Amino acid sequence: MKFDKVASLILLILLAASIVTVIYITVNPQSGEKFTEFYILGENGKAGNYPTNLTLGETGNLTMGIVNREQNTTSYYLVVQLNGTKLYNNTFTLTKNETKEIPLNFKATTTGQNQKMEFMLYKLPDNTDVYRSLTMYINVK
Known part of the structure; x- marks a missing residue:
């Protein structure tokens, strides 16, 4: 009992x-994974055909894409440099699951091989540690 x-x-x-x-x-x-998609697209909005071989004075065109999968509204700071020279910088805010595609047109001003183009995305308020980064090398004749 x-x-x-x-x-x-x-x-x-x-x-x-x-x-x-x-x-x-x-x-x-x-809530699932929290992350940010960060990518670059070449001509015709495809992952390929990047402007990696240019002649002096020629303009290269590409698109930078950011998708907020952080599960909340997030602010970002984006910087693009070619051989350490800043080509682009901007701060923006994306809501949950929002996508932003930014066209970038740049001019080849210096000849040389393997010129380093860096795409650095910071997740604010931290603007000292790069959150996501991409690198591309440009050859200019």
Whole structure:
């Protein structure tokens, strides 16, 4: 008889714990991964045909894309440099799942091989540590 009471009490506690767990999971669903997509597109909006071989004075065209998957509104700071010279910088805010595509036109002003083009995305308020980065090398004749 005493064993039946103890077993019933244990089952009651387990049932209550299960109900509390189900309620918690229902009220607080997992939000999934939090990240930012950062990409560059070449001509025709495709991942390819990047302007990597230019002649002096020629203009290169590409598109930078950012998709906010951080699960909340997020502010960013974007910087583009070619051989350490700033070509572009801008601050903007994206809502959850919002996409921003930014055209970038740049002129080849210095001849040389493997000129480093850096795309640096900062997630604000931190503007000292790069959050996402991309690199492309340009050859100019």
